[in-house]
Amino acid sequence: MSELNGAQSLIRTLVDAGVEVCFANPGTSEMHFVAALDTVPEMRGVLALFEGVVTGAADGYARIADKPAATLLHLGPGLGNGLANLHNARRAHTPIVNVVGDHATYHKQYDAPLESDIEAVAGSLEGWVRRSEHTKDVGADAAAAVAASQDAPGRVATLILPADASWGEGGETCAPIPPRVAQAVDATTVKDVAEVFGAGEPVALLIGGSACREEGLRAASRIAAATGAKVFVETFPARLERGAGLPAIERLGYLAEQVTYQLDGIKHVVVAGAKAPVSFFAYPGKPSDLVPDGAQVHTLAAVGQDITRALTEVADLVAADTEPVLAQASRPALPSGPLTPQNWVDVIGALLPENAIIADEANTSGLLLPTATAGAPRHDILTLTGGAIGYGMPVATGAAVAAPDRPVLNLQSDGSALYTISALWTQARENLNVTTVLLNNRAYAILRMELQRVGAASGGPKANELLDLSRPDMDFVKIAEGMGVPATRATTAEELAEQLQRAFAEPGPHLIDAVVPPLL
Amino acid sequence: MSELNGAQSLIRTLVDAGVEVCFANPGTSEMHFVAALDTVPEMRGVLALFEGVVTGAADGYARIADKPAATLLHLGPGLGNGLANLHNARRAHTPIVNVVGDHATYHKQYDAPLESDIEAVAGSLEGWVRRSEHTKDVGADAAAAVAASQDAPGRVATLILPADASWGEGGETCAPIPPRVAQAVDATTVKDVAEVFGAGEPVALLIGGSACREEGLRAASRIAAATGAKVFVETFPARLERGAGLPAIERLGYLAEQVTYQLDGIKHVVVAGAKAPVSFFAYPGKPSDLVPDGAQVHTLAAVGQDITRALTEVADLVAADTEPVLAQASRPALPSGPLTPQNWVDVIGALLPENAIIADEANTSGLLLPTATAGAPRHDILTLTGGAIGYGMPVATGAAVAAPDRPVLNLQSDGSALYTISALWTQARENLNVTTVLLNNRAYAILRMELQRVGAASGGPKANELLDLSRPDMDFVKIAEGMGVPATRATTAEELAEQLQRAFAEPGPHLIDAVVPPLL
Structure with a gap:
């Protein structure tokens, strides 16, 4: 039997898998996890005073670090408090590893005041959920959680950790498990989409997800420059690279009225890592589907596929000799006078x-x-x-x-x-x-x-x-x-x-x- | 067809059923509800800047008003933000009527950014959940929600309101529906419990729920005074009446160590509107069940029954001529010096x-x-x-x-x-x-x-x-x-x-x- 308790095996496994920060708002059922932090120096604990800060910070961390942070949350109410920012993370396809402490396995039958249906709440995130019932499995479950969070395109993984699984002796660390990487788009789809750009009808290319980084933006810009297609970034990208030296690609508008203007006259909408345009909310008498009437939607790449590679392959077919259009360095003059929404x-x-x-x-x-x-x-x-x-x-x-x-x-x-x-x-x-x-x-x-x-x-x-x-x-x-x-x-x-x-x-x-x- | 839209029929029905305050943190999908407030002058809207304030305020309101408030919450994330205080309300058996706005019925298929599984989150509260799909049903669903929230002993009712059900014309108000009242405890149980108190063995009486008001406290105090039983209030009562002129009944401790001391030597635990004592959390090597070894638990009344009446009937059997012991008016002297946990x-x-x-x-x-x-x-x-x-x-x-x-x-x-x-x-x-x-x-x-x-x-x-x-x-x-x-x-x-x-x-x-x- 190892000399680790469950919490120690968990944190060691997380660190071995590259998870080095834990945003935490702990309670009593998480005290062994908290104590175990001192046995794994590589893990940094960052305290927040509310779980919505914990989960939002984990989202922001992963969007920049390109790898997950862990969260530490206190039973169902702690997860509930963190749910809104986990919802945002779900939509951003951000990898996050939630550790939600729970009552000891044998304590749940008593329906103590903090008992609630954690699985139901975690399940609403449509990610990965597992309860780690036995100390010896905690390490393996943690490794599975990290991998699940990083399975392309990324998602929220929630590991429910009963207090006795955490404090029990006999914890076993687990080696990192390789996540599922983004799959390549098949050659036929690439070729078919390339033909859409070459057909002489007005095309809009809508990119999202991982294509909002430099390489994807450059490919999209080349396609637009060579074919005359309009190109847009999804309305709310998780992370968009911008500024001088990068293609300045307009985002699709938040308001349906804006989108209608942006897509006016378009006959083909090619989506790459983004959804076909829909209204953020429904409005009486207005359409929810913002694809122009009669226009056709073509999917180049789903969000879990290798979007950037597919875009680059299309660009190499339709824009082999075309360079992307890059934003020049240029800043507005410093304005003066009372603050306005404009200045x-x-x-x-x-x-x-x-x-x-x-x-x-x-x-x-x-x-x-x-x-x-x-x-x-x-x-x-x-x-x-x-x-x-x-x-x-x-x-x-x-x-x-x-x-x-x-x-x-x-x-x-x-x-x-x-x-x-x-x-x-x-x-x-x-x-x-x-x-x-x-x-x-x-x-x-x-x-x-x-x-x-x-x-x-x-x-x-x-x-x-x-x-x-x-x-x-x-x-x-x-x-x-x-x-x-x-x-x-x-x-x-x-x-x-x-x-x-x-x-x-x-x-x-x-x-x-x-x-x-x-x-x- | 009526001249009301769904939102107007909803608010009018709530007011007719006695719900006069709505704690609100609205968003776009709730705008017709917000607009409808001006058509029903009896409904007071109280704005909060976070949903946890909304739901906690609704809990506090109902604990004092003895009737529900409504909440207005914005889709799944809004409900998530309110979940922790709804959890507390669930444990308090507080009647609350949540109105959770959702996307229009026809808009849900597009999986717009705020789409999520509201039912899953609401379901975790183990209360009442209904989605009101059609404008004409909104009034009836609202009346059902108010009744469900007040069914003894009280619970959280969640009405999910799609935006088009809210803005549609043809809303119909609905008359109040009588909630299920607390059922009386049968005479055999009352008699059996009375005999427990009369059997000469050490008894602890643990009261909770609605018995924590004056009438229940007086009955419990009479039983204790006449029989020598120890009497306790549950650890965390929703609302406990206290002070000079009322029986001063000790609460069961939060710490297992306190409870062990309080129940030392007890052979019978009679529960009335409370659970048998359990530890708040589990601790390694310590019991979760805090009923003393060998002691027997007797349930006089479940929390949904008429606890106070049952206690009074027991008191009339075992303490017919005994008055309750009331706290005398007495205040500590004003202390001086630096603040301490003691002073x-x-x-x-x-x-x-x-x-x-x-x-x-x-x-x-x-x-x-x-x-x-x-x-x-x-x-x-x-x-x-x-x-x-x-x-x-x-x-x-x-x-x-x-x-x-x-x-x-x-x-x-x-x-x-x-x-x-x-x-x-x-x-x-x-x-x-x-x-x-x-x-x-x-x-x-x-x-x-x-x-x-x-x-x-x-x-x-x-x-x-x-x-x-x-x-x-x-x-x-x-x-x-x-x-x-x-x-x-x-x-x-x-x-x-x-x-x-x-x-x-x-x-x-x-x-x-x-x-x-x-x-x-």
Whole structure:
């Protein structure tokens, strides 16, 4: 029998498989896991004060590190608190290994207060779920969880760990299990799709998933340049590489009206690692399916296939001698005067540091951001893949853990900030280089817009009250300082620029409460 | 065809069934519900910035109002964010009517970003779940939901409302449906249990649920006084009436060691609306079942039965001429000097106002509270029924909405506060009379204790790091002020007393950041 307990075998196996960070919000049933951290020096434990921060940080970490972090969650309610950001991770195809502590196997029969149906909640994520009932199996189950999380294209794996499996003696480590890699697209499909581009009819190419990195973007740009096809990135990519020296490919719009404009006249939609365009929500009397009438959809690659390779093969057929169109280095001039939805993005474009990571939850405030940053130095942008708000601060936190040498910029709307605000405390604790620009428009501005768009009788006082965040105004400077993050307030473009430069120059987290009126 | 849309028929039906408050965190799919609020003046909408505040407030509201509130939640992620406090509500047998908006029925096939398995998550609550697919059925489904939530002993009912069912025309209201009332315990059981008390062996009576109100407490006290039985209240009652003029019945301890002491020598455990004692968590080598060896368990009443009536019938058999033992009015003297885990509770006991509601999430800091408040003016105490922390601030919020004329005191540990801290903003917005005493010991103190109790190798630096909240220290004065709640800091008993008196005297919410060292 080994000298490891279950928790020790688990953490050792995770580390051997390359999982080196565990974002944690533990409780009593996880205490042996917590104690075991001191026996495996390679595993870093990062504490968060709420599980939505834990799971969002794991999402942000993996989007940047290209490998999973672990989470440590306390029974069903802990998993529930983390569920919204796991939903976003599911949509991002992010590999995450959840370790959810549970009551000891023999204790479950007593239906103690924290007993609940963990499998049902974990199962809603449509990932991988296993309960590790016996100490000797914990290592093997952990290795299986890591592999499952990394099976192309990536997903959420949840390992339920009963307390007695964790504390029991006789734990056995397990060697890493190779995950299922992305399969190549067959040659016939490549050839057929290449012919669509060559047929002389208007084509839109919609790319997503792993094709949103440099190689995929270059292939897509070559295809567009050679064939005249329009090319778009999916509306909410998990990670999009952008900036000077990379192809600047427009994202498909969030609003159906935008998409209709973008796809006007298109006869063929080729999707590569993305879904055919659908409306984010349904609206009375408007179509959900945004593929233009009469247009045909062709799938080049599913999200779990080798999208970039397939795109490159198509490009080699239709654009053999064509170079991609790359964005030139170009920054907007620094604006002046009171902050507006139009000018704040120019401050970002003017000052974005080299190699930055943007965690974007600016929502309506950020509609003009892409233009302002297209020629900025090369950067990654992470977006809200699943629509569950409260993602920005945690994802920025995890990204900063994954890339301590890169500046992380969290563009964060006020309405979404309060879901996971304690991420600021973890940023302070870990001294992470995260600069949060808090876009404080004192409203659920997107819902004001949506109230009109769904055709609901607009503007009753009670309805408007539920979309208003100005009574009382939140003071994000005080909230941030209360959590240990230095903070300032900007009401003019000059102030934002000055404060942003200072924040980027100083190590550790900063928050700028940017008072920007609503766009609409 | 009626002139109502689905949302209007829903809200009208809820109001007709007595549901007059909706705690809401809406999104696009709920916009017709939001718009419909202006057509039904009797329904009050209360906005929260996070769904855990919504569901916890609904729990607190119903514990005080004795009838359900509605919640308004945004698809699966919104329900997920609310799940932990719904878990607590499930354990409290609190009636709650969740309205979870979903995509339009015809939109679900497109698997848009926010699509997820709402039924799976709602089903984990083991309550009532229904999807209302057709506008004309929404009213009837709403009436069924209200009834289901109130079926004895009370539970969480979740109505999933597709956007097109909400916005469709032809909604029909539905008259209230009578819920299933608590059934009487049969006479044989009452007689058999009465004989247990009369048999001359040591008996412990454990009461819970609805028996924790005055009438049940009086019956239990009479039985104890007449027969010499020990009597206990379940460890975490949903609502316990206490104070001068009521029987002061000790609660069963949280720690197994306490329970073993409390039940020492007992041969019969009679349960009435409570479960037989079990350990909250399992611990290596320690029993989960806390019924003393050889003792027999007798069930007088299940939680869904008429517990109080059954207790009164037993009392009439075994204690016909015995009066209950009532707590005398008695307050501790106001202490002085630096705050300690021992003296802060005396400040509460000395100053608790008449008819207060205490939302207690003091955790380890509150171990000495019951003694200090036993002779205070009559009050209700609400406790953490399901063990999912982050309950105190939302429950206090909901209780204050239910009882605007009663002072609400939230005793709140720091570690638990950050889960649902934005409840403070809702308290400010609604000008609720909630006084929060934030017990700031800068640690997950309960986990420090549990790390020892589970026998985990204690005290490695990484393990201790994950239980420490002092790096950085949180400044709850700033956090509260940032959310619009006036706040002060107390480090001495004198300061706490002075600030508490001021907070109780002024209308609206207040927070006192009470710096109290850990008990252990």
